[in-house]
Amino acid sequence: MIRICIVEDDESIRQLLKLTLENFQYEIVDFDNGADAHEYLLNHKVDLAILDLMLPRMNGYEILKQMRQKKLNKETPIIILSAKDQEVDKIMGLDLGADDYMTKPFSVLELAARIRTLLRRTKKESDTIEQGILRIDVDQRIVHVQDQVVELTFKEFELLKYLASNAGRAISREELLNQVWGYDFVGETRTLDVHINSLRKKLGPIGRNYIKSVRQLGYRFSTGDSNA
Numbered sequence: 216m217i218r219i220c221i222v223e224d225d226e227s228i229r230q231l232l233k234l235t236l237e238n239f240q241y242e243i244v245d246f247d248n249g250a251d252a253h254e255y256l257l258n259h260k261v262d263l264a265i266l267d268l269m270l271p272r273m274n275g276y277e278i279l280k281q282m283r284q285k286k287l288n289k290e291t292p293i294i295i296l297s298a299k300d301q302e303v304d305k306i307m308g309l310d311l312g313a314d315d316y317m318t319k320p321f322s323v324l325e326l327a328a329r330i331r332t333l334l335r336r337t338k339k340e341s342d343t344i345e346q347g348i349l350r351i352d353v354d355q356r357i358v359h360v361q362d363q364v365v366e367l368t369f370k371e372f373e374l375l376k377y378l379a380s381n382a383g384r385a386i387s388r389e390e391l392l393n394q395v396w397g398y399d400f401v402g403e404t405r406t407l408d409v410h411i412n413s414l415r416k417k418l419g420p421i422g423r424n425y426i427k428s429v430r431q432l433g434y435r436f437s438t439g440d441s442n443a
Contacts, residue, residue, distance in 0.1 A: 217334065220261040221245040222252040222278065223296070224270050228319075232265065235323045236330070240383040249273025253281055256288050263330060264288070266313075268297040268304070276311060283312040292333040296321065335380075344379045347438035348421065351376055360418060370395060371414050374407075378426060378436035388433040 223229040246252035250272035268275035282288045295308045300318040344351040350359040358365040373395045388404040415422030427435045
């Protein structure tokens with residue numbers, strides 16, 4: 216599971232972020248001060264960090280600087296989330312190594328979208344995605360179910376890759392169309408449903424078990440149960 220560290224001293228904001236991101240199937244560790252967060256990050260690897268700047272005991276700039284100097288989380292994507300909205304603050308944060316900067320007040324859904332973008336950018340394209348008996352070689356664009364190669368079209372492969380990369384999360388038809396077909400796609404969601412049905416058939420017995428329909432929303436990739 217992807218682990219995200221939230222460092223935010225405002226209790227209401229921290230809990231809002233935690234609850235929202237846990238709904239996206241992320242593991243969350245959170246801190247209300249910079250010193251405790253810094254101590255944790257010295258000894259634990261995280262996949263992404265969200266930092267406030269104005270923190271008690273150690274400010275966000277110092278945490279950011281320390282993370283970029285220490286090997287364990289040197290390459291970890293970092294989003295600064297701060298009420299400091301002056302250009303100089305943003306420049307300083309980005310120059311110290313932050314990957315993104317959002318100002319308060321903010322949209323939680325926009326933040327979640329930026330998190331997904333950063334995680335996709337930092338994931339090596341040569342990675343292999345493994346879910347149950349399904350293995351997706353992203354670099355070679357080869358799909359295996361156990362030891363059998365499954366031949367997919369370009370769109371079917373992209374669709375499966377996106378679903379498997381977001382396993383456990385209910386994804387709307389609109390998001391899938393935007394991510395696989397592009398934001399300029401003009402057409403009906405029926406296009407997506409046809410590709411899903413084809414993908415399920417090609418995957419064989421696991422197809423309907425792994426790719427679940429979510430009523431009135433879209434689809435969810437799951438290997439945790441076998442009910443269609």
